[in-house]
Amino acid sequence: MRMPVVRTIIGVLSLVSVIVTVILGLFITPPDVVQGNLARLLYVHPPVAWVAYLAYGVTSLASGLYLWKPTRSMRWDQIAASSAEVGVVFTALTLVTGSIWGRPAWGVWWTWDARLTTTAILLVLYLGYLALRRVQVSREKRAKRSAIAALIAFIDVPIVHESVNWWRTLHQGATVASIGTNSKIHGIMAWTLLLGFIAFTLVYVWMVILRYEVTVTEDAIEALNISAWTLERENEIGSLSDEIAGLLSDNKDRTGTSSSKVR
Amino acid sequence: MISESIAVAIKDLRVERRSKVGLNQVLPFSLVVVLLFGFSLNTQSRVLTTIAPGLFWVAITFSSLYLISRTMRLERENGALDGLFLLGISSVSIFIGKLLALLLTIFVLEVIQIAAVVILFSVHFESIALICISTILATVGIGTVGLIYGSLASDDRLGESLVPLLVLPILAPIIIAATNCWSDALGNHGGLGDPWLVLLTVFAIVFLTVGVSSFGAILED
Structure with missing residues (x-):
C-alpha cells in the first residue's frame, strides 16, 4: 500500500478515535468521586505523556539504526527528526495539560516534582536536538551529529530522572500500568482512558508519517536546488569559456593582421 | 597514547597561557556573576550562605561554557584539527x-571562585573531603559533556551559540547532585x-565512556 493511502487511513482512524474519546470523556463518563470533573483531563494527560515518551523512544531507536553501519540510511535520520519534532509538541502538551490539572488539584501551576522536572528537561533537551538539526552542514554530517546527540539525550534521561527523583517527589505513582487490578479506575473510565491512549498514538503515527513525507520532499527540493545551481554554474562557465575563446581568436586575428601589416 | 594526550593538553595550556582568555575574560566574568547574585539577593548574608552551593555551581557552569566553546573553536580555526590528525594523533x-x-583550567577557576564564595557569602565548609571530591567529579562531568557538544556544534558561529542550549539540560x-x-x-x-x-561518579563514568567512544565519529567527518 502506498504511503499517502496509509497516512489517510490512519488520519481518519485517529480523528474518529479522538472524537469518540472527547465524547466519552466529556459527556458519557461519570465525574470522579474525589476530583469531580477535573478527572476528565486525565483522559488526555497520560496518553499525551505516553506519546511524548514513545516519540523519543522512536527517535533514539532510529538514531541508533542510523549510526549502526549495516543499517545506515538517510531514512532513519528522517524518521528520527520527524519523531523528535512530534515528541516536542507532545511534551509541551504534557506540561500544559499537567499544569491545567495541577492548578486546581495541587493549588499551583508548577511544582518542582520529579516527573514534572524531568519532563521539562526532556523538552529543552529535544528543543536543543531540533536546533542542532538546523545548523547548516552537509546532510550526512547533520544526520550523524544529530544521531549522536539523540543517543546522548537518551542516555541522559534516566540519570536526570534518577537525580530529580532523589531530589523531590510529589507526583502520584503510575496507576495505568496496573489497570486490571486497580480498584481506583474501572469500567467506562478505564475504557475511555485506554481509548485515549489508542487515539493519541494514532495521532502520533499520522503526524510522524506526514512530517516524514515533508522531510523527504524538503530533502528532494534541496537536492534539486543544488543540481539546478550546479547546472547554472556549468552553463555560466561554458558561456564564459566561449567568450574567452572568442576574445582569444579576435586577439589572434588582430595580431595576425598587425603582423601582416608590419611584414 | 598517554604521551600524545599530554602533548595535546600542554599545547592547549600553552595557547591559554599566551592568549590569557581564561584569566582575562572568563575569570572576571565568573566573579561578576557571583557579585551579581549578591546584589540581586539584596546581600542578606544568611540567605546567601544557604544558597551559596547553587550559586557557585551556576556561576561555574556558565563560565565553563565559554571555555568549552573556545577549546573546540581553536581546533576548527585554520584547520588545526587536520594538523593534529596528520601528525598521527588518535581522536581518543x-x-x-x-x-x-x-579540566585544569576549570579547576583553577573553581579554586578562585571558592575563595570568592567563602569571602563574599560567609560560607564555612564542614567536610573539606566531600567538597573536593564532589567538585572534581562534577567538573569531569561538565568538561566531558562540554567537549562532546562543543565538537558536535563547533562548525560555524550558529552552531557555537547552540552549545549552551545543548549542554545545560544534559x-x-x-x-542538582x-x-x-x-x-x-x-x-x-x-x-x-x-x-x-x-x-556524580556514575555521570562522570558514563559520559567519559560516551566521549571516548564517540569523539572519533564526531571529528572524522
Whole structure:
C-alpha cells in the first residue's frame, strides 16, 4: 500500500478515535468521586505523556539504526527528526495539560516534582536536538551529529530522572500500568482512558508519517536546488569559456593582421 | 597514547597561557556573576550562605561554557584539527588531552571562585573531603559533556551559540547532585558515603565512556 493511502487511513482512524474519546470523556463518563470533573483531563494527560515518551523512544531507536553501519540510511535520520519534532509538541502538551490539572488539584501551576522536572528537561533537551538539526552542514554530517546527540539525550534521561527523583517527589505513582487490578479506575473510565491512549498514538503515527513525507520532499527540493545551481554554474562557465575563446581568436586575428601589416 | 594526550593538553595550556582568555575574560566574568547574585539577593548574608552551593555551581557552569566553546573553536580555526590528525594523533588522545587541559583550567577557576564564595557569602565548609571530591567529579562531568557538544556544534558561529542550549539540560543532574553535595558538606551531614557522590561518579563514568567512544565519529567527518 502506498504511503499517502496509509497516512489517510490512519488520519481518519485517529480523528474518529479522538472524537469518540472527547465524547466519552466529556459527556458519557461519570465525574470522579474525589476530583469531580477535573478527572476528565486525565483522559488526555497520560496518553499525551505516553506519546511524548514513545516519540523519543522512536527517535533514539532510529538514531541508533542510523549510526549502526549495516543499517545506515538517510531514512532513519528522517524518521528520527520527524519523531523528535512530534515528541516536542507532545511534551509541551504534557506540561500544559499537567499544569491545567495541577492548578486546581495541587493549588499551583508548577511544582518542582520529579516527573514534572524531568519532563521539562526532556523538552529543552529535544528543543536543543531540533536546533542542532538546523545548523547548516552537509546532510550526512547533520544526520550523524544529530544521531549522536539523540543517543546522548537518551542516555541522559534516566540519570536526570534518577537525580530529580532523589531530589523531590510529589507526583502520584503510575496507576495505568496496573489497570486490571486497580480498584481506583474501572469500567467506562478505564475504557475511555485506554481509548485515549489508542487515539493519541494514532495521532502520533499520522503526524510522524506526514512530517516524514515533508522531510523527504524538503530533502528532494534541496537536492534539486543544488543540481539546478550546479547546472547554472556549468552553463555560466561554458558561456564564459566561449567568450574567452572568442576574445582569444579576435586577439589572434588582430595580431595576425598587425603582423601582416608590419611584414 | 598517554604521551600524545599530554602533548595535546600542554599545547592547549600553552595557547591559554599566551592568549590569557581564561584569566582575562572568563575569570572576571565568573566573579561578576557571583557579585551579581549578591546584589540581586539584596546581600542578606544568611540567605546567601544557604544558597551559596547553587550559586557557585551556576556561576561555574556558565563560565565553563565559554571555555568549552573556545577549546573546540581553536581546533576548527585554520584547520588545526587536520594538523593534529596528520601528525598521527588518535581522536581518543585528542579527546583526553583536550579534556585534561579544559579540566585544569576549570579547576583553577573553581579554586578562585571558592575563595570568592567563602569571602563574599560567609560560607564555612564542614567536610573539606566531600567538597573536593564532589567538585572534581562534577567538573569531569561538565568538561566531558562540554567537549562532546562543543565538537558536535563547533562548525560555524550558529552552531557555537547552540552549545549552551545543548549542554545545560544534559548537565541538570550535575547541578542538582553537586549542589546537594555542597549543601551536605556545609551542613556537616554528609560524608564520603553521600548518595549524591554516587550520582556524580556514575555521570562522570558514563559520559567519559560516551566521549571516548564517540569523539572519533564526531571529528572524522
